[in-house]
Amino acid sequence: MKQQRITFQNVDDLPNVVVSLGTMEWNHTGSWRYLRPRHENKVPACSNACPAGNDIEGFIRLIGENRFAEAWLKLKEENPLTRTCGRVCFHPCEAGCNRAHFDMPVSINALERFAGEHADRNLLAKTARPASGKQVAVIGSGPAGLTAAFYLARLGHGVTVFEAMAEPGGVLRYGIPAHRLPRAVLDDEIADIASMGVTFRCGVRLGSGGDLSYAELVGYDAVFVAIGAHESRRLGLPGEDAKGVMSGLHLLRLVAAGTRPRLGTRVAVIGGGNTACDAARVLLRLGTRVGLYYRRSRAEMPAFKDEIDEAIREGVELHELCAPVAISTNATGAVTAIRLIRMKLGEPDDSGRRQPHPIPGSELEVPVDTVVAAIGELADPGALPPGVEVTGDGSVRVDDLGRASVEAVFSGGDVTPGPRTVVDAIAAGKRAAVAVDLYLAGAEKAEAAKVMRVGLGGGISMSQYLERSLAHERYGDSEHVVTFDELNTAYFESQPRHRLKRLTVESRLSGFAEVNAGLTDREALVEAARCFHCGVCTECDNCYVFCPDVAVRPLGEGKGYEIDYDYCKGCGICVAECPRASMSLAGEEA
Amino acid sequence: MMTRFREEEELMTSGHLACQGCGGPIAMRLALKALGEDTICVIPACCWTIISGPFPYSALKVPIMHTAFETAGAAASGVRAALDIQGRSHTKVLAWAGDGGTFDIGLQSLSGAAERNDDIIYICYDNEAYMNTGVQRSSATPDRAWTTTTPSGHPKRGPKKNIVEIMAAHKTPYVATASVAYPEDLMRKVRRAAETRGTTFVHVLSPCPPGWRIDSEASIRIARLATDSKVFPIYEVENGEKYQINVKPRDIPVAEYLKAQGRFNHLAAEDIAEIQRKIDHEWRRLMQKAMMDSYSGSHY
Numbered sequence: 002m003k004q005q006r007i008t009f010q011n012v013d014d015l016p017n018v019v020v021s022l023g024t025m026e027w028n029h030t031g032s033w034r035y036l037r038p039r040h041e042n043k044v045p046a047c048s049n050a051c052p053a054g055n056d057i058e059g060f061i062r063l064i065g066e067n068r069f070a071e072a073w074l075k076l077k078e079e080n081p082l083t084r085t086c087g088r089v090c091f092h093p094c095e096a097g098c099n100r101a102h103f104d105m106p107v108s109i110n111a112l113e114r115f116a117g118e119h120a121d122r123n124l125l126a127k128t129a130r131p132a133s134g135k136q137v138a139v140i141g142s143g144p145a146g147l148t149a150a151f152y153l154a155r156l157g158h159g160v161t162v163f164e165a166m167a168e169p170g171g172v173l174r175y176g177i178p179a180h181r182l183p184r185a186v187l188d189d190e191i192a193d194i195a196s197m198g199v200t201f202r203c204g205v206r207l208g209s210g211g212d213l214s215y216a217e218l219v220g221y222d223a224v225f226v227a228i229g230a231h232e233s234r235r236l237g238l239p240g241e242d243a244k245g246v247m248s249g250l251h252l253l254r255l256v257a258a259g260t261r262p263r264l265g266t267r268v269a270v271i272g273g274g275n276t277a278c279d280a281a282r283v284l285l286r287l288g289t290r291v292g293l294y295y296r297r298s299r300a301e302m303p304a305f306k307d308e309i310d311e312a313i314r315e316g317v318e319l320h321e322l323c324a325p326v327a328i329s330t331n332a333t334g335a336v337t338a339i340r341l342i343r344m345k346l347g348e349p350d351d352s353g354r355r356q357p358h359p360i361p362g363s364e365l366e367v368p369v370d371t372v373v374a375a376i377g378e379l380a381d382p383g384a385l386p387p388g389v390e391v392t393g394d395g396s397v398r399v400d401d402l403g404r405a406s407v408e409a410v411f412s413g414g415d416v417t418p419g420p421r422t423v424v425d426a427i428a429a430g431k432r433a434a435v436a437v438d439l440y441l442a443g444a445e446k447a448e449a450a451k452v453m454r455v456g457l458g459g460g461i462s463m464s465q466y467l468e469r470s471l472a473h474e475r476y477g478d479s480e481h482v483v484t485f486d487e488l489n490t491a492y493f494e495s496q497p498r499h500r501l502k503r504l505t506v507e508s509r510l511s512g513f514a515e516v517n518a519g520l521t522d523r524e525a526l527v528e529a530a531r532c533f534h535c536g537v538c539t540e541c542d543n544c545y546v547f548c549p550d551v552a553v554r555p556l557g558e559g560k561g562y563e564i565d566y567d568y569c570k571g572c573g574i575c576v577a578e579c580p581r582a583s584m585s586l587a588g589e590e591a
Numbered sequence: 592m593m594t595r596f597r598e599e600e601e602l603m604t605s606g607h608l609a610c611q612g613c614g615g616p617i618a619m620r621l622a623l624k625a626l627g628e629d630t631i632c633v634i635p636a637c638c639w640t641i642i643s644g645p646f647p648y649s650a651l652k653v654p655i656m657h658t659a660f661e662t663a664g665a666a667a668s669g670v671r672a673a674l675d676i677q678g679r680s681h682t683k684v685l686a687w688a689g690d691g692g693t694f695d696i697g698l699q700s701l702s703g704a705a706e707r708n709d710d711i712i713y714i715c716y717d718n719e720a721y722m723n724t725g726v727q728r729s730s731a732t733p734d735r736a737w738t739t740t741t742p743s744g745h746p747k748r749g750p751k752k753n754i755v756e757i758m759a760a761h762k763t764p765y766v767a768t769a770s771v772a773y774p775e776d777l778m779r780k781v782r783r784a785a786e787t788r789g790t791t792f793v794h795v796l797s798p799c800p801p802g803w804r805i806d807s808e809a810s811i812r813i814a815r816l817a818t819d820s821k822v823f824p825i826y827e828v829e830n831g832e833k834y835q836i837n838v839k840p841r842d843i844p845v846a847e848y849l850k851a852q853g854r855f856n857h858l859a860a861e862d863i864a865e866i867q868r869k870i871d872h873e874w875r876r877l878m879q880k881a882m883m884d885s886y887s888g889s890h891y
């Protein structure tokens with residue numbers, strides 16, 4: 002019982018000297034309060050920026066506590082391809098990281114890779130639900146298909162993945178070269194997915210002219226179409242069909258399958274995207290000289306910046322503002338040279354990038370033995386289920402949960418409109434798994450969509466969906482994304498970001514060894530300590546230590562705090578001194 | 592997270608009468624956690640007389656002797672002598688006084704105790720005016736600040752009295768500044784003071800939201816700015832000789848500190864520039880002292 006007021010009935014009750022007989026706790030100073038503080042976790046900017054809605058501050062916290070395998074598990078909850086993403090994701094989380102406004106963003110991508118190095122398949126929970134008895138066909142085993150398969154299996158559904166190629170992985174296996182994503186890493190992650198009970202049927206192409214038609218897919222309650230975009234755009238130039246002209250994807254696919262095509266000594270790569278950059282870097286490793294020709298300038302290149310930088314460092318000769326006009330051939334129909342024209346930039350087009358215009362009379366001819374065209378990829382219309390609506394460029398039209406226009410058909414990844422990245426494909430696979438799950442259960446989608454949402458950036462959380470509750474441990478029901486201004490940076494010290502170590506160029510070009518090195522335990526701990534944990538309480542005790550009214554009490558490690566509103570005067574110091582905006586102050590109701 | 596803070600006993604209770612955001616109870620709570628329950632407080636007239644509550648209550652779980660405005664030093668010496676006669680030398684005597692009771696009216700009794708080197712811990716929680724009676728200026732009020740007796744048309748003129756130098760001049764064994772913005776440093780210093788025999792003095796900057804014209808939630812931030820702008824350096828002096836700076840300021844212009852407080856609203860750009868010059872000068876002097884060799888013999 003809290004201290005009561007003391008009353009003296011008569012003079013004899015009074016002490017002989019003026020001495021205190023009790024504390025002041027009878028005095029409920031909470032009645033003075035007009036602002037009410039509370040602990041309220043919010044959405045970190047990194048998670049808000051992650052299409053897959055990863056619990057980034059959560060896994061980094063676990064690394065900081067030396068709990069490396071648990072950090073990996075935490076990532077795996079929201080992304081079955083963490084070791085892959087730790088290498089090839091273009092990490093929008095780092096662009097969102099509030100620390101960028103302080104010194105440099107946290108090296109989240111490197112930490113993700115580090116966590117993956119402590120993967121332990123035995124820790125993976127097999128399913129979250131009992132078997133539903135339903136069967137789902139997943140067409141395509143790129144990141145979208147693999148992700149959907151993983152979560153559908155976890156949700157208790159039977160899953161079969163149909164893949165046209167000899168091995169699963171999609172672009173991860175047949176596009177992205179091994180020097181960026183070692184095959185053993187990919188194999189391991191696919192094995193994780195198989196361990197969930199997913200069946201893979203490789204070498205089976207769906208669709209008209211394939212090995213199996215959609216009509217033959219019997220016994221499946223739903224289909225997820227994630228066949229990517231594998232038809233290379235044609236250059237539309239004279240000489241395009243000559244011997245020695247090939248698409249970037251084709252080249253990468255050949256090399257990935259172990260073939261070493263005959264290319265001559267000089268190769269021109271046309272394009273400025275990831276495919277062009279990867280093709281160029283692979284060509285260097287095959288021993289050719291490589292010129293990369295792009296019609297706009299380096300700033301407009303759609304490839305990830307790091308890719309462009311490394312390609313140039315390795316020796317790719319980048320020629321900006323150059324567009325091909327013709328391919329010259331010899332009598333045997335083989336490529337001898339490429340004719341190009343110089344371009345200049347004009348007004349921005351619909352995409353916001355400046356339009357290139359040819360400079361009359363600036364043509365030039367470069368002798369080459371091979372031309373690799375990598376100017377974009379399209380979906381294969383013949384490989385789609387009959388009747389699905391497509392957009393102008395042949396992509397499958399889907400709603401915000403990945404439902405196509407045909408009943409029981411879902412789609413996502415590169416075959417649908419939107420950004421083409423691994424993490425976007427993963428997000429699409431996750432969204433589709435939820436959509437399929439709701440469809441199979443005959444459930445309403447709107448409520449589930451809200452439950453899954455992470456912040457406002459469109460990322461979704463599987464753990465939130467599984468718990469089916471807003472009162473989950475992450476950010477409560479908050480949609481408030483923490484901005485840099487909301488942090489109290491007095492509690493943070495400047496600390497340089499980890500510098501990625503890479504192989505020397507000479508040792509890179511002798512083969513397909515992984516270029517980027519991982520973090521050591523020590524480096525990971527130092528980097529993890531740089532995380533601000535925006536919006537998420539770390540029990541730093543500031544609220545407790547600074548409270549002038551002893552009204553904030555810790556509840557024990559990991560349990561947070563309680564505020565005693567009988568005494569809290571609402572000064573707001575706890576909120577102001579919270580380093581990470583995981584407390585809020587609101588007006589008292591009248 | 593501060594090590595051990597959760598385990599250290601809470602010797603100040605809720606329900607006290609300090610205004611929202613007052614630095615006084617923060618300082619007291621930290622100091623008592625550092626000292627432990629075997630402590631007797633001597634408090635002269637000041638806000639804390641009121642904060643602790645009226646008879647028959649007290650917000651502290653250690654004894655308080657309330658005493659006259661000018662007597663903290665002398666009364667603490669007396670309590671010390673009485674305890675020693677009773678064989679209770681282990682009990683710590685904490686004189687806890689405001690800036691008025693320390694810099695002004697109580698200076699003689701503090702000086703007396705320090706000169707005798709009586710074994711007491713004297714903590715001045717400095718809110719830079721006579722706050723309890725309604726924000727009258729004291730000799731701890733900073734240059735050009737507004738108070739009710741130095742209204743903005745006629746703000747206070749002249750520097751804040753340097754109490755640390757006065758105490759260091761007594762060759763007091765341990766003198767330190769501290770701030771509610773740096774709890775760990777404050778508690779370390781109070782512990783250090785308790786472990787040191789003889790008179791020890793800790794000067795704690797303690798913002799007063801109504802008196803400084805700041806929002807209650809800004810208390811800690813303003814205290815931190817005081818140190819980061821070098822207005823209130825955090826340092827300690829051993830035996831009046833050995834100076835050590837404990838918090839590296841973030842080098843923030845004083846304008847940022849002044850502009851955040853209503854009591855400096857009336858300052859013109861020239862005032863701020865002049866204040867900045869003085870602060871820079873004082874900071875250089877302090878750095879020089881921190882770099883000097885100290886006298887190697889003993890003063891006592």
Ligand SMILES: Cc1cc2nc3c(=O)[nH]c(=O)nc-3n(C[C@H](O)[C@H](O)[C@H](O)COP(=O)(O)OP(=O)(O)OC[C@H]3O[C@@H](n4cnc5c(N)ncnc54)[C@H](O)[C@@H]3O)c2cc1C
Pocket residue numbers: 089090091140141142143144145146163164165166169170171172173176177205206207208211227228229230231250253275276277279381384413414415416420421422423424426
């Ligand atoms: C060379 C290259 C490098 C890239 N680098 C990066 C990078 O570093 N980071 C990044 O974030 N993104 C990168 N991207 C983009 C990223 O790889 C894609 O956005 C992503 O792989 C799309 O995943 P998906 O599952 O939709 O399709 P895909 O990965 O394309 O997988 C589709 C799968 O479906 C199979 N398939 C196709 N048709 C059929 C059919 N009819 N029947 C059965 N199976 C079929 C294909 O064989 C393939 O395995 C790169 C892309 C390319 C081409």
Ligand SMILES: Cc1ncc(C[n+]2csc(CCOP(=O)(O)OP(=O)(O)O)c2C)c(N)n1
Pocket residue numbers: 636637638639659660661688689690691692693718720721722723724729
């Ligand atoms: C001899 C004497 N003069 C005046 C007073 C009235 N009085 C009580 S508290 C106080 C101001 C105390 O100021 P300070 O020591 O700075 O403490 P604060 O109230 O600011 O915490 C005054 C003037 C008094 N109690 N005794």
Ligand SMILES: [Mg+2]
Pocket residue numbers: 689690691717718719720721722723
């Ligand atoms: Mg005062």
